[in-house]
Amino acid sequence: MNISKIMRVAAREFASTAMTKGFIIGALVVPAVMAAVIPLVMILAMSAQPPADTGTVYILDHSTEVLPVLEDRLDPEAVKGRWIERFGDAAEFAEKMMPGVGSGTAESTLEQAASNIKSPIFKLIPAGGDTDIDELKAELRNQVSANEKFADETEKLLAIVEIDIDATRKLNEEEGYGAYQAFFRPKLNDETVGEIKDGVRWSIRQKRYENADLDRTLISEINSIRARESKEITETGERKEASGIASFAIPFASMLLLLIASMTGGQYLLTTTVEEKSNRVVEVLLSAVSPIELMTGKIVGQMGVGLSLLTVYNSVGIMALIFFNRSDLVSPLTFVYFFIFFILAYFMFASLMAAIGSAVNDLREAQSLMTPVMIMMIMPYIFFMPVIRAPNSLFSTIMSMIPPISPFIMIMRVSSTDAPPTWQVLLAILINLVGVLFFLWFAAKVFRVGLLMFGKPPNLRTLIKWIRMA
Amino acid sequence: MTNAVSMSGVRKTFGRKVAVEGIDLTIPEGSMYGFIGPNGAGKTTTIRMxxxxLFPDCGELSVLGKKSAVESKDQIGYLPEERGIYKKMKVGSFLKHMGRLKGLDSRGLDNRVKEWLDRVDLNEVYKKKCEELSKGMQQKVQFIASVLHDPDLIILDEPFSGLDPVNMRLLRTLIDEQHTQGKTVIFSTHVMFQAEKICDHIIMIHEGKKVLDDTLDDIRTRFDPRAIHIDPIGGEIAANIISQLPCVSHLHPVESAIEVILNEGFDTQDAMSAILQAQPLNRIEIKKPTLEDVFIEIVTGGEKSEDAQELRATLLAGTKNEEEASS
Structure with missing residues (x-):
């Protein structure tokens, strides 16, 4: 084995795969852009201001007592006040969730932003108790169909609200409270609609409290239960409680990432091997390097491709965790295991891919031999749910010990909230090392014979014959 | 003189098919050897071994004093029969990659590549992708890849196929040059007249066996057909007179001449003067054995059978195709 030749082959393999526009755009730029864009979108969404609607709202209040409260509630100044308050809360929340991002918006800019908030402006017009609701609806319909522009925006009819006579007082004890109904102009802002509805409901509720002689402030105090952050007590200390998302998403993402990274490298390895074979460049190469050197070089080169993918995606993942202030969810040891299991998984898949690539004449023929590989690929998906529900069950333990799916199952267990004992992880690594040696041995045999074999694509039986032959 | 290559009792089978059957040969350093034989004779398998x-099933093999070429790969230049290049790679990068794989230092490699490209009139393709080149150009690039690292032993499998006459001559000059520098050159061809033009030593392979291993001169002497080609003034009638001569066994017409087959025991020189005295001639020449004739004689054991005719036809077809391709 000549190491410098192997590295030379690996360097070319890496360059011809990873230094292409397609790869850089597809594999690296896309996640990088996403990582950059997602926080940006979140900030934008936070500070985005929908155009505020201005216009008239007809109130047909049969109860006659809601309207005064509602007029106070939907007063333009009052609405604006609530909007500013809400914006402040959002900024505070953002600051808490993503320290660093919110800090750009300093106090003064925050105030400035608040003062720029455009809230909807409503002009409430009470309709007389005997007004026919259909007339009001006809007016709104006329406005909509005429599609006119208003010099005075308050002329624009936004909504009609009809409040039942028993909305705030029960007519008799057996029946419940009455209802309200709102009719809106089409395509209004969600915020506008929400503001009107909330206003009506708030006002009706307010009157109900008053009529029942209840203290609203007290009730809301009673209803509000504050809780300090829940924590998990671990062997070493305590940590934030793992949310459902974390306990499912992180193991799944780890498994998926491992699968993607090892399959990408493996897939490229298959393609380049088939290409070298069908180009007949392989014989030129074999005059300079031995088959095993060639195969090792190619596997190492594509491992570089897989590793660069992993580095990019992992960085994005770490960034996301830091971003949401949950970097405690993944321990540094998990990352170490992650890279170990990647290398183990990759070597097994890559050996298979190299063997398949060397045995066939074109990619089409490779498909039939790929079936077992595909099945192996799907197995981690199938086992995801049972493993993640009970990471330390007998089933999970056994599955995490059988190569070549072992790395994928084990990484799910390792990154789950209920990590397996260290000896199991080490045992899995050991078993996989044996697996890697077996797969490499198999691939080296097939590779040596297959590379110069042209013609009929082999089936499993011929492959076994080749192994005996080599 | 030490041997660049020696093989003894080398045998290789693919499944039930025997590709090479017990070949013994030695190729001394600094010689120019030609492997000839029809398609499928076992030339490429021998070269690959x-x-x-490929590794032989049994038999001994040594290359440049080593047990196998694995240990001396960097001193060997190889142009395989199946041309192979990385289509998407630039010519310069490809050659540098091959040079590095052959153990060349990256220092000065660039200049070396450019020099070689210059020598084969391809200096403008350095930055082009391999797939943009014509087949002949690709072949020249391949040749450079096989000699770039200044090997002691150069093995060329069918180096001339697909080249036009100008490039064929260029390649021949380059091969001669390597030979003059003391390099050992082995090349194989199924087109025998090419071997006749270049080699000083011929190894003929047929059905996996070595059937001939000699210098070209010795082959010519050994396989002297004892025949003279004449073109008599007066045609058929004149030919009758010659057939009466005691040294003449019989005549038979060949393409644009009459072949005079001599009786055993008569010297060719004496026979020529006898013929000249008997009849004025436009032309007279001693028939030189071509490698084709030799090959056919060996394969058929000297009998002129239908098989021999057929074999000759296929060999001629090979030659014709090659000539047509060249013109």
């Missing part, structure tokens, strides 16, 4: 791309 010399290159340690």
């Amino acid at each position: 010399i290159m340690s791309i």
Whole structure:
């Protein structure tokens, strides 16, 4: 084995795969852009201001007592006040969730932003108790169909609200409270609609409290239960409680990432091997390097491709965790295991891919031999749910010990909230090392014979014959 | 003189098919050897075994004093029969990659590549992708890849196929040059007249066996057909007179001449003067054995059978195709 030749082959393999526009755009730029864009979108969404609607709202209040409260509630100044308050809360929340991002918006800019908030402006017009609701609806319909522009925006009819006579007082004890109904102009802002509805409901509720002689402030105090952050007590200390998302998403993402990274490298390895074979460049190469050197070089080169993918995606993942202030969810040891299991998984898949690539004449023929590989690929998906529900069950333990799916199952267990004992992880690594040696041995045999074999694509039986032959 | 390559009792089978059946040969350093034989004779398999791309089932093999070419790969230049290049790679990068794989230092490699490209009139393709080149150009690039690292032993499998006459001559000059520098050159061809033009030593392979291993001169002497080609003034009638001569066994017309087959025991020189005295001639020449004739004689055991005719036809077809391709 000549190491410098192997590295030379690996360097070319890496360059011809990873230094292409397609790869850089597809594999690296896309996640990088996403990582950059997602926080940006979140900030934008936070500070985005929908155009505020201005216009008239007809109130047909049969109860006659809601309207005064509602007029106070939907007063333009009052609405604006609530909007500013809400914006402040959002900024505070953002600051808490993503320290660093919110800090750009300093106090003064925050105030400035608040003062720029455009809230909807409503002009409430009470309709007389005997007004026919259909007339009001006809007016709104006329406005909509005429599609006119208003010099005075308050002329624009936004909504009609009809409040039942028993909305705030029960007519008799057996029946419940009455209802309200709102009719809106089409395509209004969600915020506008929400503001009107909330206003009506708030006002009706307010009157109900008053009529029942209840203290609203007290009730809301009673209803509000504050809780300090829940924590998990671990062997070493305590940590934030793992949310459902974390306990499912992180193991799944780890498994998926491992699968993607090892399959990408493996897939490229298959393609380049088939290409070298069908180009007949392989014989030129074999005059300079031995088959095993060639195969090792190619596997190492594509491992570089897989590793660069992993580095990019992992960085994005770490960034996301830091971003949401949950970097405690993944321990540094998990990352170490992650890279170990990647290398183990990759070597097994890559050996298979190299063997398949060397045995066939074109990619089409490779498909039939790929079936077992595909099945192996799907197995981690199938086992995801049972493993993640009970990471330390007998089933999970056994599955995490059988190569070549072992790395994928084990990484799910390792990154789950209920990590397996260290000896199991080490045992899995050991078993996989044996697996890697077996797969490499198999691939080296097939590779040596297959590379110069042209013609009929082999089936499993011929492959076994080749192994005996080599 | 030490041997660049030696093989003894080398045998290789693919499944039930025997590709090479007990070949013994020695190729001394600094010689120019031609492997000839029809398609499928076992030339490429033999060469691949010399290159340690394939390994013999049994038999001894040594290359440049080593047990196998694996240990001396960097001193061997190999141009395989199946041309192979990385289509998407630039010519310069490809050649540098091959040079590095052959153990060349990256220092000065660039200049070396450019020099070689210059020598084969391809200096403008350095930055082009391999797939943009014509087949002949690709072949020249391949040749450079096989000699770039200044190997002691150069093995060329069918180097001339697909080249036009100008490039064929260029390649021949380059091969001669390597030979003059003391390099050992082995090349194979199924087109025998090419071997006749270049080699000083011929190894003929037929059905996996070595059937001939000699210098070209010795082959010519050994396989002297004892025949003279004449073109008599007066045609058929004149030919009758010659057939009466005691040294003449019989005549038979060949293309644009009459072949005079001599009786055993008569010297060719004496026979020529006898013929000249008997009849004025436009032309007279001693028939030189072509490698084709030799090959056919060996394969058929000297009998003129239908098989021999057929074989000759296929060999001629090979030659014709090659000539047509060249013109």
